[in-house]
Amino acid sequence: MTINGRQHPPHPPRRHTSAEDRVLPERRASLWKLVAGPATWALHFLAGYVTAAIWCAKAPWAADTGKLHALLWGYTAVALAVIALFGWSALRQHLWGEAALPHDDASAGDRHRFLGFATFLLCGLSFVAVLYSALAIAIVGGCTG
Numbered sequence: 001m002t003i004n005g006r007q008h009p010p011h012p013p014r015r016h017t018s019a020e021d022r023v024l025p026e027r028r029a030s031l032w033k034l035v036a037g038p039a040t041w042a043l044h045f046l047a048g049y050v051t052a053a054i055w056c057a058k059a060p061w062a063a064d065t066g067k068l069h070a071l072l073w074g075y076t077a078v079a080l081a082v083i084a085l086f087g088w089s090a091l092r093q094h095l096w097g098e099a100a101l102p103h104d105d106a107s108a109g110d111r112h113r114f115l116g117f118a119t120f121l122l123c124g125l126s127f128v129a130v131l132y133s134a135l136a137i138a139i140v141g142g143c144t145g
Contacts, residue, residue: 033086034118035122036119037087038126045129048075051075052068052143055143056068065142069137080130086123090116091116093115093116
């Protein structure tokens, strides 16, 4: 094709959409959901250790950690609830439709289910990571100076 005296390659062929493309609630936001579990774990980790560091630096004595432990367990409960919520959403996305594993076809439905499965697995890993980082609350008795 020639435009303004220049030779341009032809346009790529139009992508034909399937019925799944029109039905799926796929958005760019689904990639954000993929990292929501690990991001929640990272925020829990950061908030817990920063809170403990500031609390212990300002605590007048080492025995004043009851409120700190309650606050850190609260962070943990919120993080686990958020990760469980994203994991439940991902499981519903993975179980959408009637296709069987593996989800490796070049279709919108399989892409949708694969992203749901990957998100679900990352949420499971993040759930375990939050529990593992919460072990520090149970093991460490208090601030030592």
